Amino acid sequence: MRVIDNDKIQELINSISSNDNLKEKFLKLLIDTLELRENEYHPLVFVNGSPKLGKDVFIGFFSEINAKGGEVIIGDKCDIASFVSINIADSHSRTIGLSNEIARGKIILENNVFVGSHSFIGGNVKIGHNSVVAAGTILINGGEIPPYSLIKGNPAKVYKKYYLKEG
Incomplete structure (x- = not known):
């Protein structure tokens, strides 16, 4: 030894x-x-498929963006912390014999969205601009979330217009 x-x-x-x-x-x-796969962010960021990523996007170490077989759109100036999974694929129904297909749902993050560490964003969600996904949030089939929202928890709860400053 x-x-x-x-x-x-x-x-x-x-x-x-x-x-x-x-x-x-x-x-x-x-x-x-x-x-590891080389990408423009870092070899410890996993990018699968062809997501559409805007300008000035930051993706932290050990994060995953899986757009294989579907669509992920991330707007400009988004900040995705470390240990985040953004994944369009859901294979649980196929795995337990309820379907022959992997379900895939589109994911859109508009401009200026922050996603906190250890969060999961699954398919069928559109997060409006200037919103925050708090650390540790699990968001699956979230539908359309309005701009300036705070999304937090497991299951995720949406606080609409939380960051909207009234004049």
Whole structure:
């Protein structure tokens, strides 16, 4: 059994961190070794299918956007935190023998939507602009949610026009 020398590991990490060439080679090795998919966000963001993503969209590490076989549209200036799943597919009916198909529902996030960490957004939902999905929210078949809303909880509860400032 090999003993791990924490000092040597820290020394290696420091040398990689301070050398852009080594950092790039290490990242490529990590992507290849773990068979990660490269995308414009980060190799630790999983993008499947062809979602339509607007300008200035941020997606945090370990988040997933699955648009395979369906449609996901994310507007401009949306912020999707880490550990978020946005997934059009629902295979539970097929798995338990009630259907032969995977159900797929369209997901739309209009401009300036924030999705908090550890949230799940399933199909058949349109979230209006300037809305917030609170951390840990489970939103499935949410229908059309108006702009400036707060969506939170499991099951999700919608607080319509929560962020609308009255003049």
